[in-house]
Amino acid sequence: MKEDIRRLLEEYGEEILESEEFQKAYQQKHHKIMTVADHSLGVAIISLKICRLLEKLHIDIHERELIISALCHDLGILGRDEKYKNNLECCNQHPRDSIDIVRSLTGEENRRVEDSIRRHMWPLTLHPPKYREGFILTAADKISSAMERMGKSPAAGVSYKKKKRPVKTPERKLPLPGGGNPSEKE
Numbered sequence: 001m002k003e004d005i006r007r008l009l010e011e012y013g014e015e016i017l018e019s020e021e022f023q024k025a026y027q028q029k030h031h032k033i034m035t036v037a038d039h040s041l042g043v044a045i046i047s048l049k050i051c052r053l054l055e056k057l058h059i060d061i062h063e064r065e066l067i068i069s070a071l072c073h074d075l076g077i078l079g080r081d082e083k084y085k086n087n088l089e090c091c092n093q094h095p096r097d098s099i100d101i102v103r104s105l106t107g108e109e110n111r112r113v114e115d116s117i118r119r120h121m122w123p124l125t126l127h128p129p130k131y132r133e134g135f136i137l138t139a140a141d142k143i144s145s146a147m148e149r150m151g152k153s154p155a156a157g158v159s160y161k162k163k164k165r166p167v168k169t170p171e172r173k174l175p176l177p178g179g180g181n182p183s184e185k186e
């Protein structure tokens, strides 16, 4: 992955990548192969690559909003087996649940981000996205999903999964030969 893409992901997506929700996304499978987190990173990376192509055509894109939308578009799907009765409900409801999560993570209500997330399932949803960022997100989502189904991850080698810290067990002090407490030695 090119360095400028990684830098943008970390600059605009830090609060999301570090969040408990995104870390949980590493625990749930998506499209049977990847995790929700890997898929979301893949969508963000492809979105930025599309941005680079559009730049050459002098088409400006709000990169911050696009990255936030991509990283959060499917976070609402976490816990799907407990939350949704069936795939149809999941398909309709998870974008709305993702909007609740993006609001709580960023502390803002951003119409560009929310519209992009709300309509990312288009054309399954009736209305297309209102903004360019939304069209890029829907395209990147489909490209990433297709690649994942072919066993190729656009986010291969990119991970923000936090390592679990090893639990330190306190050192036991052995009794001194002949009795006595080690702390009384000196």
Ligand SMILES: [Fe+2]
Pocket (backbone or CB within 6 Å): 073, 074, 094, 120, 121
């Ligand atoms: Fe989705």
Ligand SMILES: [Fe+2]
Pocket (backbone or CB within 6 Å): 039, 043, 073, 074, 141
């Ligand atoms: Fe997706």
